[in-house]
Amino acid sequence: MREQIARRFRRLPPTPAVHAQLSLSGDRFERIHGFRLATYMKLTLQIQLFPDKEQAGLLQLTMERFNEARSWLAAQAYELGVANKVKLQQLFYYDLREKFGLSAQMAALCIRHVGGTYNRDKNIKPVFRKHAAMPYDSRIMSFKGVDRVSLLTLEGRVIVPFVMGKYQHERFSLAKGQSDLVRRKDGKWFLLVTADVPDKTPIRATDFIGVDLGVVNIATDSDGEVYTSDKVEGVRQHYRRTRRSLQQKATEQKRSGKRPKNVRRKLKGLSGRERRFKADTNHCISKKLVEKATGTNRGIALEELTGIRDRTRFRKAQRDKMSKWSFAELRGFVEYKARLAGVPVVAVDPRNTSRTCPECGHIDKGNRLVRGIFLCRQCGHFDHADVVGATNIASAAKVAWREVAEPQLERAA
Ligand SMILES: [Zn+2]
Secondary structure, eight states: OHHHHHHHHHTSOOOOOOOOOOOOSHHHHHHHHOOOOOOEEEEEEEEEEOOOHHHHHHHHHHHHHHHHHHHHHHHHHHHHTOOOHHHHHHHHHHHHHHHHOOOHHHHHHHHHHHHHHHHHOTTSOOOOOTTOOEEEOTTTEEEETTTEEEEEETTEEEEEEEEOOHHHHHHGGGEEEEEEEEEOTTSOEEEEEEEEEEOOOOOOOSEEEEEEEOSSSSEEETTSOEEOOHHHHHHHHHHHHHHHHHHHHHHHHHHTTOOOHHHHHHHHHHHHHHHHHHHHHHHHHHHHHHHHHHHTTEEEEEEOOTTGGGOTTSOHHHHHHHHHSOHHHHHHHHHHHHHHHTOOEEEEOOTTTTTBOTTTOOBOGGGGOSTTEEEOTTTOOEEEHHHHHHHHHHHHHHHHIIIIIHHHHHHHO
C-alpha cells in the first residue's frame, strides 16, 4: 500500500513553494479522507408546471385561500398561545372548512403547518404572503407517471402536465411526497420537490484538477480549459448598461417629483433575470468540472475563498466587476455536485498561486509583469497566467493530499 502511494506520487512535478493548508475540521476533512459511508443529501428538484388557463386560475385561488387561512389560523394560535396541533384541530378545524372552504385534507395540512411554524418561535405571529409557496404532501398530490401531477384545489383535483429536465429525471425516483407549489412573479408555476439523494462512495483521487477563479475568465482549470465565453461577458455588459440607464431614468423621475415605480419594477425584474443567468452559468461550469474529475479519477482543488474579493491581484476597476460574480455560489455548486459524484474537494490557500513558477518554484511578483501572461524571471517558463494559477492550486492540493489525507487513509486501512 505504502509503495503504491509512493509510486503514485513520484510521478508528480517538483513541489512548488505554495502554502497548502487543509482545514482538518468537520465536514471538509471528511470530504478529503472520504471514510464516510453512504449518507444522504437533501436536494430540491424544480419542476415547471404547465397548467391551462382554467387550472392556473384554480391553483391561484387555492393558494390565495390557503395562505389567507394560514395567516388567520396563525393569528388565532398566537393570541391563545396554542401550538399543539390536536388542540388547534379541535378549536379551528370547522372554521377552516367553513370560512375558507378548505377540504378536509387541506384543513389538516394547514393546521400541521401553522402549528409547526408557530412552535418554532412563539414570539412571532406568522403572516403568510398572498402567494407564499403552498405545501403539498402525498395526501393532496400524486404523480401520474413522469409527466403529469394531480393537485387538489378548492374545486377538486386537477391534472397538470409538467416537464422535467434530465437532471430532475435522474433523481425523480428519490423524490419524497413533500413538495411546495410556487407561483413565480412572472406567472410561471413550479413544483419544488424534495428528494433524498445518497452520496457516492468517494473515489481515491490520484491527481487533482486545479481551478483558478478570476475576473477576465470566470474559471480556468489546470488542463488549460477556460470557462467563460463572449456570451457571458456580452450578457454581463448588457445587464450593466440596461441597469445604468434605468437607474438614471429613476433619478430623473425622482428629481421631477414623480415616483419612479415602473422603472423600479423593471430594475427588479432585471436583477432576477441576471441572477438566474449567473446561476445557470455557474451550474454549467461546476457540472463540467465535476464530470471531468469523475471521468479521470481526479479530485478538484479550489482556492480558499476567504478574501478573494480584496486580493491584491485585482485592480480597483476589476474588483467592482468581480463582486458582481458569485464565486461563493459557484463553489457551492462544485462542492455539492462533487459530493454527489464522490469526487473529493480540497481547498488550498491562494497566497502566491499566481506568482509562483510551476516549473522551478521561483516566487516573484515580477513573474507577472503583463496582464494575463506568466513569464518566470528565473527559468523563463512561459504560460497563460490563469493556467499557471490553476496548476499551482492543483500542485498544492496534491502536496496536501499526500501529507495529510493519504497517511490517514493508510492508518485506516
Ligand atoms: Zn521558473
